[in-house]
Amino acid sequence: MLSIVSVYHQSGVREKKVAADGSKFEIYENNLHSEYHIRYGGYGGIAYHHVSDKYIALFTHFITCGVWEAVYILDGLLKNVSDIQPNTVCGDTQGQSAPVFALSYLLGIKLMPRIRNWKDLSFLRPTEDAQYQYIEPLFKGTVNWHLIKTHWFDMMRVVLSIKAGKVMPSTLLRKLSSYSKKNRLYQAFCELGKVVRTMFLLEYISNMKMRREINAVTNIVEKYHHFLDWIFFGKEGAITDNDPIEQEKRLKYLDLVASSLILQNTVDISLAIQTLTARGEIINHRDIEALSPYPTRHLKRYGDFIVNLNNIPQPLETAINLPPEIFET
Incomplete structure (x- = not known):
């Protein structure tokens, strides 16, 4: 093969x-x-x-x-x-989630999914006072930068373990999803993933060439x-x-x-x-x-x-x- x-x-x-x-x-x-x-x-x-x-x-x-x-x-x-x-992976709605966006970003992999009903997802503002004239209704929250900063080194240790071949992403993601939603590391991955997903979706809805490329792949x-x-x-x-x-x-x-x-x-x-x-x-x-x-x-x-x-x-x-x-x- x-x-x-x-x-x-x-x-x-x-x-x-x-x-x-x-x-x-x-x-x-x-x-x-x-x-x-x-x-x-x-x-x-x-x-x-x-x-x-x-x-x-x-x-x-x-x-x-x-x-x-x-x-x-x-x-x-x-x-x-x-x-x-x-270095780029495309998928459909089932090929994405907030933790997957975070993990792919930390691994240096660009995740570019074709998401159904993307308007129902949460777009996050970088700060509470950030306002956007034409797309304001899309934003439903603010990034919790403190949560990401607090658990940044924990997330990096996870990524280094994956890079070293100690654990596969699927094993980690299954364990994270099986934990209580109150688990702080799980919440940090979700928060970082929402940030990455927001940046992706903003480019996705404004870039027709990008949408065509994702659709073609x-x-x-x-x-x-x-x-x-x-x-x-x-x-x-x-x-x-x-x-x-x-x-x-x-x-x-x-x-x-x-x-x-x-x-x-x-x-x-x-x-x-x-x-x-x-x-x-x-x-x-x-x-x-x-x-x-x-x-x-x-x-x-x-x-x-x-x-x-x-x-x-x-x-x-x-x-x-x-x-x-x-x-x-």
Whole structure:
């Protein structure tokens, strides 16, 4: 898997963002991961994917249906050891919460979710006397800077433990959320998170380009889900193992197959572009941005697969590269 990502990394120019989102997989009712999903119906688990803005999956974690997905959104970035190392993670409403905003900020990760009903969230003023002429109704409180300052070193110790690999963000966030809401460290994380979220939302509502970028990246992970649905046709797309380790393996193998197909599609598209440019056709980077490595109409899922070992393909290093003039126009 890492080798495929390494080769795929040579193509394209985007690599700084990753989208995180969950997709329900059907599993048997009587096992440790199985829960009833209210929105999708039926028993199953959630495959929580981290997909690069270069379309390839970097990490997948199998979680229960009832968990708030934001708890695991930072794990995928920290466990990712591939050549693609994004510093920004996009998600949906389930991909954010006040403590997650705080923790991502302290870890140097930019959290950019697409939040439903953002107007219902609390915007905080920096001081009580701060007034804003046109957006005053959005603000519903003032930052408790004393709380953040008091527990700043405690929060930094938590971050250093995560950086040192002593604890994963999901473990910490689960423990924080299970504590009483009167826990001062939990309150400090929430307060800092509200500050970071307020700054993000103010930029989000005023920057159309930013909204479009977030929407484009989150659409990629949704398209990846549809791509996996097409690939995983055996046993009607159900994971039939009850062992959590085997369930996780199924998803890893599925990602491996998907990554292999994505790489082959990318090679085929790159070779077609090389042929067109050699003929004198003008192709610019906007044309490339409209392409996706998720087409399936040309792929054969059933029947005989004939491999000609005497037909040596072009080296991937040259096959996957696009003419440099494309990115200059």
